[in-house]
Amino acid sequence: MTYLGMPPPVRGTGHLRGRQPFPVAARRALADAQLRHNLGNATQTIRAKRARVVAELPDWEALRDAGQAIKAEAIAHLDSYLEQLETNVTLRGGTVHWARDAGEACQIVTGLVSATGASEVVKVKSLVTDEIALNEALAAARITAVETDLAELIVQLGHDWPSHILVPAIHRNRAEIREIFLREMDGVDPGLTDEPAALAEAARLYLRRRFLSARVGISGANFAIAETGTLCVVESEGNGRMCLTLPQTLITVMGIEKVLPTWQDLEVFLQLLPRSATGERMNPYTSMWTGVTPGDGPQEFHLVLLDNGRTTALADPVGRQALHCIRCSACLNVCPVYERTGGHAYGSVYPGPIGAVLSPQLTGIEANASLPYASSLCGACFEVCPVKIDIPSILVHLRGQHVEAARERRRPPSPEAITMAAASWAMSRPDRFAAAQRASGLGRVLGRGGRVRRLPPPLAAWTRARDAPAPPERTFRQWWRDEHGDPP
Amino acid sequence: MSAREEILARIRAARAGETPAGDGARGGRPLSGDDPWARERGYRTAGEVHGPALLDLLAERLADYRAVVRRAEPADLGAEICAALRRRGARRIAVPPGLELPALPDGVEPVAADGLAPAALDALDGVVTGAAVAIAETGTIVLDGSPGQGSRGVTLVPDYHLCIVRAEQVVHLVPEAVARLAGRGTRPLTWISGPSATSDIELNRVEGVHGPRTLEVVIVSGGGH
Numbered sequence: 001m002t003y004l005g006m007p008p009p010v011r012g013t014g015h016l017r018g019r020q021p022f023p024v025a026a027r028r029a030l031a032d033a034q035l036r037h038n039l040g041n042a043t044q045t046i047r048a049k050r051a052r053v054v055a056e057l058p059d060w061e062a063l064r065d066a067g068q069a070i071k072a073e074a075i076a077h078l079d080s081y082l083e084q085l086e087t088n089v090t091l092r093g094g095t096v097h098w099a100r101d102a103g104e105a106c107q108i109v110t111g112l113v114s115a116t117g118a119s120e121v122v123k124v125k126s127l128v129t130d131e132i133a134l135n136e137a138l139a140a141a142r143i144t145a146v147e148t149d150l151a152e153l154i155v156q157l158g159h160d161w162p163s164h165i166l167v168p169a170i171h172r173n174r175a176e177i178r179e180i181f182l183r184e185m186d187g188v189d190p191g192l193t194d195e196p197a198a199l200a201e202a203a204r205l206y207l208r209r210r211f212l213s214a215r216v217g218i219s220g221a222n223f224a225i226a227e228t229g230t231l232c233v234v235e236s237e238g239n240g241r242m243c244l245t246l247p248q249t250l251i252t253v254m255g256i257e258k259v260l261p262t263w264q265d266l267e268v269f270l271q272l273l274p275r276s277a278t279g280e281r282m283n284p285y286t287s288m289w290t291g292v293t294p295g296d297g298p299q300e301f302h303l304v305l306l307d308n309g310r311t312t313a314l315a316d317p318v319g320r321q322a323l324h325c326i327r328c329s330a331c332l333n334v335c336p337v338y339e340r341t342g343g344h345a346y347g348s349v350y351p352g353p354i355g356a357v358l359s360p361q362l363t364g365i366e367a368n369a370s371l372p373y374a375s376s377l378c379g380a381c382f383e384v385c386p387v388k389i390d391i392p393s394i395l396v397h398l399r400g401q402h403v404e405a406a407r408e409r410r411r412p413p414s415p416e417a418i419t420m421a422a423a424s425w426a427m428s429r430p431d432r433f434a435a436a437q438r439a440s441g442l443g444r445v446l447g448r449g450g451r452v453r454r455l456p457p458p459l460a461a462w463t464r465a466r467d468a469p470a471p472p473e474r475t476f477r478q479w480w481r482d483e484h485g486d487p488p
Numbered sequence: 489m490s491a492r493e494e495i496l497a498r499i500r501a502a503r504a505g506e507t508p509a510g511d512g513a514r515g516g517r518p519l520s521g522d523d524p525w526a527r528e529r530g531y532r533t534a535g536e537v538h539g540p541a542l543l544d545l546l547a548e549r550l551a552d553y554r555a556v557v558r559r560a561e562p563a564d565l566g567a568e569i570c571a572a573l574r575r576r577g578a579r580r581i582a583v584p585p586g587l588e589l590p591a592l593p594d595g596v597e598p599v600a601a602d603g604l605a606p607a608a609l610d611a612l613d614g615v616v617t618g619a620a621v622a623i624a625e626t627g628t629i630v631l632d633g634s635p636g637q638g639s640r641g642v643t644l645v646p647d648y649h650l651c652i653v654r655a656e657q658v659v660h661l662v663p664e665a666v667a668r669l670a671g672r673g674t675r676p677l678t679w680i681s682g683p684s685a686t687s688d689i690e691l692n693r694v695e696g697v698h699g700p701r702t703l704e705v706v707i708v709s710g711g712g713h
């Protein structure tokens with residue numbers, strides 16, 4: 001729906017698409033036995049922890065219903081809640097900025113940091129600042145961004161990419177981390193062992209003086225309360241508290257979909273998020289602040305509200321549910337495709353099932369055409385999602401859109417989409433997949449969900465996707481051989 | 489068009505022609521029986537555990553997340569605090585304005601810490617505070633910066649945090665705590681569940697990263713009130 005004078009839809013920019021389509025990147029990941037082993041271990045451990053703490057609550061399903069309803073309300077009246085948020089943050093001494101896309105957000109933040117004269121900023125782990133490629137923009141302005149979350153620090157010092165929303169260094173084992181620290185950390189004890197406690201202590205010492213002298217902190221936000229103007233960050237290590245408390249200036253970047261209507265809504269999300277994310281009853285630290293508090297914490301506070309394709313996703317009645325996501329990562333940990341390929345293959349800061357529906361919507365389907373196929377539609381993601389996002393239905397819907405877009409251009413769907421259809425076929429059955437990969441320990445989820453889920457709505461899109469005009473078989477096999485060397 | 493106007497216009501255009509439920513004015517509206525949101529609150533909002541059992545649950549859940557837990561009768565609180573500081577070997581301890589403390593043991597110096605720079609806080613051996621609310625089910629204490637609780641930096645930089653929780657501050661459930669904090673929402677809040685921790689290295693939990701590496705909680709019984 002457009003009206004006169006409306007600019008074309010915003011396409012999300014920044015780190016939302018990979019250099020290679022999913023099937024090519026996934027193939028490399030699948031060949032990496034160490035990565036698969038680390039991922040398998042990690043996802044299995046988190047799954048078990050989550051299941052245990054979720055089972056403790058007799059009212060878990062009611063909390064999920066409430067979470068879904070609150071998010072739906074927030075998204076249904078997003079304009080009104082954002083205006084309320086802006087008013088209340090401003091009333092309490094904060095400044096609100098609006099950014100259409102990644103470039104504009106980076107420009108705002110870089111300008112704010114430059115105005116303080118600081119040449120170094122401390123950062124709390126934040127997906128949205130990864131999304132907009134803020135560190136690169138700061139570096140271009142000669143500002144050093146120090147990642148302070150242990151895993152992000154490992155990723156940053158390893159000149160690497162995060163591979164999981166919550167445990168970004170899940171692909172690294174302790175020996176690799178020790179090597180990275182010895183190589184990259186100035187002043188590190190050369191006798192450093194690979195004990196996790198010793199590695200954590202090394203990071204603590206390395207970061208401490210940076211925290212104590214930092215002048216500018218940069219964060220994301222888990223929630224923002226329209227009614228009060230309160231921002232909320234959930235974390236474990238205390239690096240968040242350091243960044244949110246000690247610097248004189250705090251800059252928070254947040255996607256517009258993070259706003260919640262009322263203070264009371266926190267009673268739902270502070271139960272859903274920690275249990276779904278790290279499998280804890282409560283995460284060690286949650287910080288909440290409202291504007292500026294004299295004598296306590298930063299005396300200058302800026303909130304940057306980011307669109308970057310979110311309003312485009314909002315216009316899609318099926319796809320907009322993806323904006324309900326609270327980034328708990330539970331769907332990654334149960335996904336049989338993610339468990340084998342890891343996060344890098346998705347090419348976006350948002351990996352796994354949620355990434356497969358969010359990234360193509362933010363960038364436009366044509367820029368991320370293979371992602372909606374990066375799933376076997378087993379439905380495990382929907383079952384664990386704390387806000388009940390029906391990811392399989394959105395995937396099917398996006399596949400339909402992709403086929404439709406291709407049809408309009410009178411072209412068959414992209415080769416990677418067809419490949420992914422074949423790959424998800426292979427991944428959806430343990431025997432087929434094992435034959436191809438001889439991977440161990442797979443199929444726990446598939447054992448239950450290997451079936452293709454009920455035909456999700458809208459059926460029309462599903463039908464279109466199934467009726468996709470496939471290229472002649474020989475051409476496809478030929479294409480596969482050229483790309484992959486052996487027949488499917 | 490400014491970015492603000494453009495984003496708001498896009499949001500409105502994205503939903504043009506739909507009549508979504510609700511009115512976008514949920515904020516500030518009290519929950520009532522005919523409120524559509526009341527229907528969604530099918531989860532527990534009233535505590536189900538009370539009295540000594542509630543304090544036991546809090547103690548168990550705090551310990552489960554590696555906090556050191558002590559129990560005290562009101563009359564013994566002073567002795568318990570002195571014993572904790574002696575065990576810790578603390579010399580200079582931050583004491584926020586408004587916290588009534590008994591005489592500290594010989595050799596322990598209370599420091600009025602609000603307003604100190606981070607480096608000065610770093611030179612302290614620990615901090616003693618009260619709390620605003622504690623949640624038994626999750627083993628969480630909440631500080632809201634009111635008298636006796638200090639500013640956020642004071643409970644963050646020193647490596648040892650001794651927190652006094654009184655029986656009347658303890659609730660069973662998260663929604664009860666959120667309700668108690670409702671009027672105080674614009675103060676900076678810190679929710680603490682155990683000492684800082686990381687599981688970033690092969691998912692091994694390591695306690696104590698940047699926040700205080702030791703969290704000690706003294707739970708004070710109601711004393712028959």
Ligand code: SF4
Nearest residue numbers: 325326328329331385
């Ligand atoms: S889609 Fe649901 S399960 Fe996945 S990260 Fe978002 S909230 Fe969590």
